[in-house]
Amino acid sequence: MMTEEELEILIVEDNEGDALLIQEYIKDEFPNAQLSHAWNLAQAENLLHEHHYDLIFLDVSLPDSSGKDSIVRVVELANTTPVIVLTGYSDLSFAVESMQLGVQDYLNKENITASSLQKSITYSVERNRIRLQLIDSDKRFRSIIENSIDGFALISADGKIQELSPYGNSIIGFDPLENAGLFQMDFLHPEDRKMVLSIFFEVLSKPGSIKLLEFRYKRPDGSYRWMESTFYNLIDNTAVKAIVLNYRDVTLRKKEEDERKLLIEQLTQTNDYLKQFGFIISHNLRAPLTNLLAISDLINPDQMPDEQTATLLKAVKISTNQLNDTLNDIIKVLIVREQKQRNxxxxxxxxxxxxxxxxxxxxxxxxxxxxxxxxxxxxxxxxxxxxxxxxxxxxxxxxxxxxxxxxxxxxxxxxxxxxxxxxxxxxxxxxxxxxxxxxxxxxxxxxxxxxxxxxxxxxxxxxxxxxxxxxxxxxxxxxxxxxxxxxxxxxxxxxx
Known part of the structure; x- marks a missing residue:
């Protein structure tokens, strides 16, 4: 119920009795409502230019206007304000036509009661509120699409592009809608055409399905650019009825990925060379080092005839042991880096x-x-x-x-x-x-x-x-x- 709201309502009615009755019914159901009255269309236009109303009641038989002309003019002036048409005749075709012209409801004066008026006001205001929310939501969505750095397109089941976001043209370099709206397979890289077609028909066959793919697309200057795209089948969605294509230029990213892949391959190759070199060096050093260790163990520096020779032999023994320790450490690290299976x-x-x-x-x-x-x-x-x-x-x-x-x-x-x-x-x-x-x-x-x-x-x-x-x-x-x-x-x- 809306009885506590202070609605501002304009009643456009040339019959004083009908106007008073409608005002009385409104006050019964909405005591806080603020009511204004216009006797003809000219007065209504003046009031609508000066003030905003929450609801308008419009009699379609006025001294200075009638029928569709009155409806079109008031709906135009009302802008976002809901309009309820009042008439003394029961004409279903005119009622339907009135609704198509933008009014929220159509009431026959002969059947109006306080209760029916209350329902009409409540439903009209609520429907209008929802309508405005949808309009606002649509504006926000379109603003996002139009200002997005991604491209968006709606594609029909037969491959025709129905709609394209503004930035989408700059990505591919031309407006496909100028070419009968057809998805231009000739602009796909020859190696990618079969894959793109296969995925398109796969998505087309499964409502609600999504597929991500990457392919190359030729621009008007003959250069190929990498595209990352998503096909989303919303053909069964009554608000869309198309396959949604979202795409972006990822040429720079692909180039960086290729460079990174090449660098990894080069580093892996260099690492393999270094490991091989390490194993070769450790293997070639092991035999002579083992001989040095054996010789140093056989010689007792304390049995040397002079102190200088003894000192030199002790230094050789220490250096040989240090070299052996270093070589063992290197071998340990090489084994750790190379070993695939651990115990x-x-x-x-x-x-x-x-x-x-x-x-x-x-x-x-x-x-x-x-x-x-x-x-x-x-x-x-x-x-x-x-x-x-x-x-x-x-x-x-x-x-x-x-x-x-x-x-x-x-x-x-x-x-x-x-x-x-x-x-x-x-x-x-x-x-x-x-x-x-x-x-x-x-x-x-x-x-x-x-x-x-x-x-x-x-x-x-x-x-x-x-x-x-x-x-x-x-x-x-x-x-x-x-x-x-x-x-x-x-x-x-x-x-x-």
Missing amino acids: LEEISLTKAWSNFIGLQKSQIAIPDCEIITDFGNPSHIYFDKEYLDSIFGNLFSNAIKFASTKRPLRIRIRSFLSGTDTVIEFSDNGIGFNYQMVKERIFGLHQRFHDTLGGKGFGLYLIHSLVTSLGGSIRCESEVEKGTQFFIHFKNSKHD
């Missing part, structure tokens, strides 16, 4: 660490230090055991190598869950380093952060390679004279 298994962290530290104690002298472990939750990871041993080995040796002389070494290792990942935190209270200065290169090859201490700058690079090769990640935090923390993320599941 993945469920590993108990407590057992893995216990075996590792036991082996270390049997082979090297471990300085006094406090080692705290907490592998309670989770207690297992799914990983490569050799990789895990190598990660433990590098982190542990770094902790010992970079221990502080100001306090006893303390190492803490624990596991915890972070989202779907298992995280191992390895921390120490060693000398640390300025993380903010080196964070961009911390896991790079041959990166060293302490000039006065030994190290090849290879360990963290190897750890990063091992972890990331199986889909994990690693990050680091460190402060000078406070220590270093590493957080290694492992995937929880066999299927991750």
Whole structure:
């Protein structure tokens, strides 16, 4: 009901009795309505020029105008205001014609009651509100289409272009509507015609279906441009009754994709050459290096007759061992990068660490230090055991190598869950380093952060390679004279 609305209504009626009756009915149903009255069309025109109304009642038999002429004139002046026609005759054909001229309702004065008038006013105002919303929506939609950088076209089932957005012409370089509106197959690249036709007929056969495709289209200057297009079958949609074609020029993107593809191919080829070179070098160095190691083991510098020779032999032995360690590190990285199949298994962290530290104690002298472990939750990871041993080995040796002389070494290792990942935190209270200065290169090859201490700058690079090769990640935090923390993320599941 609209009884609380203050409607402003104009009544154009030359019969005083009819005008008073209509006003009385309106006041009964809409007490707050503001009513104006015009005796003829001229007065109505003056009022409509000066004021906007929410509704107009129009008698089609006025002293200065009648019939269709009155309706056409008032509808024109009313603009968006709904018009209800009043007549003293029952003429169905005239009623239909009146509705076609733009009026909202048609009432016979002989049958008007307060109730029928209330319904007519309510329905007319509501229908008009919906009509205006649709008009506004259509304007917004058309504005979007007309200002879009994409092209839009409506294509009939027989391939004729029914409508085309303004920007669509600039994309293809001409107006296809000038060529009988036909979709110009001759302008498609010969290699793409069969594919485009096949997709068009496939979409045509399935109402509601959508297909995305890319093809080349020839512009008037003879150059071909890449188009990304979508065919959308809306033939069964009564508001569209066509296949909607949305298209855009993606020539630049295709060029960039081709350049990127070529670059990837070149990088892959270069990487393969480098891996092959690395394997060749490591293989060719292995035999002479093994001989040097054997010879250096046979010679005891302490048995040399003079000190200078002994010193030189010790230096040769140290350099040979360092070269052997470097070669082994290179081979490890090459194997990690090349290996397609890994020996993945469920590993108990407590057992893995216990075996590792036991082996270390049997082979090297471990300085006094406090080692705290907490592998309670989770207690297992799914990983490569050799990789895990190598990660433990590098982190542990770094902790010992970079221990502080100001306090006893303390190492803490624990596991915890972070989202779907298992995280191992390895921390120490060693000398640390300025993380903010080196964070961009911390896991790079041959990166060293302490000039006065030994190290090849290879360990963290190897750890990063091992972890990331199986889909994990690693990050680091460190402060000078406070220590270093590493957080290694492992995937929880066999299927991750």
